[in-house]
Amino acid sequence: DARVTQTPRHKVTEMGQEVTMRCQPILGHNTVFWYRQTMMQGLELLAYFRNRAPLDDSGMPKDRFSAEMPDATLATLKIQPSEPRDSAVYFCASGLETYEQYFGPGTRLTVT
Amino acid sequence: GNSVTQMEGPVTLSEEAFLTINCTYTATGYPSLFWYVQYPGEGLQLLLKATKADDKGSNKGFEATYRKETTSFHLEKGSVQVSDSAVYFCALGSGNTGKLIFGQGTTLQVKP
Numbered sequence: 668d669a670r671v672t673q674t675p676r677h678k679v680t681e682m683g684q685e686v687t688m689r690c691q692p693i694l695g696h697n698t699v700f701w702y703r704q705t706m707m708q709g710l711e712l713l714a715y716f717r718n719r720a721p722l723d724d725s726g727m728p729k730d731r732f733s734a735e736m737p738d739a740t741l742a743t744l745k746i747q748p749s750e751p752r753d754s755a756v757y758f759c760a761s762g763l764e765t766y767e768q769y770f771g772p773g774t775r776l777t778v779t
Numbered sequence: 780g781n782s783v784t785q786m787e788g789p790v791t792l793s794e795e796a797f798l799t800i801n802c803t804y805t806a807t808g809y810p811s812l813f814w815y816v817q818y819p820g821e822g823l824q825l826l827l828k829a830t831k832a833d834d835k836g837s838n839k840g841f842e843a844t845y846r847k848e849t850t851s852f853h854l855e856k857g858s859v860q861v862s863d864s865a866v867y868f869c870a871l872g873s874g875n876t877g878k879l880i881f882g883q884g885t886t887l888q889v890k891p
Binding site: 671698700709710712715717722723758760762764765766767768769770771772773 | 825872884
């Protein structure tokens with residue numbers, strides 16, 4: 668049963684530290700999405716890639732966030748420096764060139 | 780622009796009650812429509828979909844019909860169970876981006 672995996676599942680860090688979240692999309696999927704979920708804002712699309720190329724990162728604060736796909740099996744989301752307002756659950760999802768997205772279990776980030 | 784509006788929650792029902800969660804959309808062209816479900820502590824999962832007018836998506840006892848005349852895609856289930864307690868998201872996909880526009884989510888709580 669193919670699944671999207673994310674690491675770490677939980678991360679607690681202090682303000683100002685760098686945070687890196689990793690995602691392994693389902694093998695063969697060519698589209699990868701990063702979302703952020705909070706109680707206040709709900710589910711927000713941060714960035715997405717197709718065939719490893721960034722298509723849209725307009726939802727991402729550019730000064731501190733960066734997203735990359737070093738290869739087809741790994742997507743990363745980095746925050747540097749982190750701030751308390753970045754505390755949220757970050758989801759990765761993958762899919763083919765359709766709208767059926769498969770979500771990972773998420774990384775719960777707490778910035779103190 | 781494209782948008783999705785869901786009824787506000789939380790929705791609280793007794794076991795075996797009938798469920799309706801309203802969803803309306805605004806879109807140009809002919810979008811595909813989806814319902815995703817998020818169980819506590821997990822990522823979103825695709826529940827059902829419909830890709831053209833009058834299509835009915837169904838899964839696990841849930842149904843939704845794509846109504847172009849009323850721009851709606853309401854989710855229904857005849858008899859809910861405690862295990863259906865979750866957050867339900869209506870979403871639309873339009874164009875060829877693979878990107879989904881999500882509603883704000885509706886929390887369903889089913890009591891025994």
